Amino acid sequence: MPETIQGQSDRKPSSERPISFEDTSIAFSSQSDFKLRKTYWLFALMNQGWLVNLGTFFIKIALRLHLPIKFLIKNTIFEQFCGGESIRDCETTIRHLHNVHVGTILDYSVEGEDTEKSFDETALEILRTIERASESKDIPFSVFKVTGIASTELLEAVQIGDSLNKTQKAEFDRVMQRVDMLCRRAYERNVRIFIDAEESWIQDTIDTLAYEMMDRYNHERPIVYNTYQMYRWESLSHLQRDTAEAQAKGYYLGVKLVRGAYMEKERLRAHEDEYQDPIQATKDDTDHDFNAAIDFCLEHRDIISVCLGTHNEESCQYCVQEMSRLGIAPNDPHIFFAQLLGMSDNISFNLANKGYNVAKYVPYGPIDAVMPYLFRRADENKSIAGQSSREFTLVSNELKRRKDCRSK
Structure with a gap:
C-alpha cells in the first residue's frame, strides 16, 4: 500500500483496550461548563419529537417571511451542528x-x-x-x-x-x-x-x-x-x-x-x-x-x-x-x-x-442555505432509536461528574 497520504496521523498508536464510550470526561474535555449546559438544553428540547416538528414548522415560516430569527438559529442549532458560514x-x-x-x-x-x-x-x-x-x-x-x-x-x-x-x-x-x-x-x-x-x-x-x-x-x-x-x-x-x-x-x-x-x-x-x-x-x-x-x-x-x-x-x-x-x-x-x-x-x-x-x-454554508441539512439533523436525532436521549444522557452524566468533582 502507498506510504504517504495527506492527513495521515503521526501520533503513536495506543495498545490500550478496550475503549469505553461511556467516558464523558474525555468526550467533553474541551467543552466549558457554559457550552455543555447549552448542549444539554438543546438536546433536552430535541428529545421532544413534537417540539422538533413544531419548531421546524415555525422556523420554515419565519425564514419564508424574512423574520429576524437568524441570530437565534446561529446561536443554537447552527452552532451545535455547523462550523460556520x-x-x-x-x-x-x-x-x-x-x-x-x-x-x-x-x-x-x-x-x-x-x-x-x-x-x-x-x-x-x-x-x-x-x-x-x-x-x-x-x-x-x-x-x-x-x-x-x-x-x-x-x-x-x-x-x-x-x-x-x-x-x-x-x-x-x-x-x-x-x-x-x-x-x-x-x-x-x-x-x-x-x-x-x-x-x-x-x-x-x-x-x-x-x-x-x-x-x-x-x-x-x-x-x-x-x-x-x-x-x-x-x-x-x-x-x-x-x-x-x-x-x-x-x-x-x-x-x-x-x-x-x-x-x-x-x-x-x-x-x-x-x-x-x-x-x-x-x-x-x-x-x-x-x-x-x-x-x-x-x-x-x-x-x-x-x-x-x-x-x-x-x-x-x-x-x-x-x-x-x-x-x-x-x-x-x-x-x-x-x-x-x-x-x-x-x-x-x-x-x-x-x-x-x-x-x-x-x-x-450560509444559514438559509444549510437549513435543510439542519432540519435533517433535528429529525435524525428524534428518529434514530434513542439518539437524542443518548446524547442528552451523556451530557447530563458529564455535568453531574463535574459537579461531584467540585464538591469533593
Whole structure:
C-alpha cells in the first residue's frame, strides 16, 4: 500500500483496550461548563419529537417571511451542528478538533439550488475545500454530493436509460467535467475525497461516475472514495463485486461505510411505484451487513481503504476489536472513523484518545442555505432509536461528574 497520504496521523498508536464510550470526561474535555449546559438544553428540547416538528414548522415560516430569527438559529442549532458560514469561519472548529486529535471534513452543505450557475459555484467551493485540506493534516478528506453539482432529474434520466436530448447531453457532459475536475484536483493535491451516497434512483449513476474516477486516479494510492449504504440489501454484494473489479483493473478501492439516510423516502417510493424495496427487512439485517462489510474491508486492506461513517457504538467497538485481533495498528492510515459535528462526541473523542484515526464532518454554508441539512439533523436525532436521549444522557452524566468533582 502507498506510504504517504495527506492527513495521515503521526501520533503513536495506543495498545490500550478496550475503549469505553461511556467516558464523558474525555468526550467533553474541551467543552466549558457554559457550552455543555447549552448542549444539554438543546438536546433536552430535541428529545421532544413534537417540539422538533413544531419548531421546524415555525422556523420554515419565519425564514419564508424574512423574520429576524437568524441570530437565534446561529446561536443554537447552527452552532451545535455547523462550523460556520464559510471555510474561514470553520478555522476555530478545525483548531478545536485538532487539539483533541480529531480531523475535520469540510462539508459545504448548501442544498436546494438547481441551476447550472449554482452547480458551477458549488464545484468551485468544493475546490476550495480541497485546497484547504492540502495545506494541513488536520483535514484528511474532502467530500461532495453529486446532486450539489448536478440535477437530480438528469441523474435519474441517465440511470433509467432515457434518451437524452441535445441540451441534456450537454448538461451531463458538464456534470462529468465537474466530477473529474474535483477528483483530479484531489489527486494533484494528494487529498482523499468522498463521493456521498444518495437515493437509490440516482445511485447507479453516481456509482458509475465514482468508479470511473477511481480507475482514473486511484492506481497509485486511494484518492476517490465511494459510499456504501448498508441499509440496502444489495450493498454487501456490490462491495464484493467492486473489489473484484478494482483488483482486475489495478486500482485501490476507497470505501466509506454508512447505514443510510433516506429510508422513509425509499420505502414510500418503492411502495408507490410497486418495485422491490431496496431497504433491508430489519435493522438487525443492516447491522449484520455493516459488520460483515467491516470484516471484508479489513481482510482486503491490501486494496481497500475504508472509513466507517457511523454513530453506532457497537460497530465502532466491533471494528476496534477486529483490528486488534488482526494486529492492525490503531493509526493505520487506511482505516478511519467519522461522525458528524455535534453528535457522538463520546465515540469520536474516545477513539481519538486511543490513537485511532477519527474525523468529524463539519458542515458549513450560509444559514438559509444549510437549513435543510439542519432540519435533517433535528429529525435524525428524534428518529434514530434513542439518539437524542443518548446524547442528552451523556451530557447530563458529564455535568453531574463535574459537579461531584467540585464538591469533593
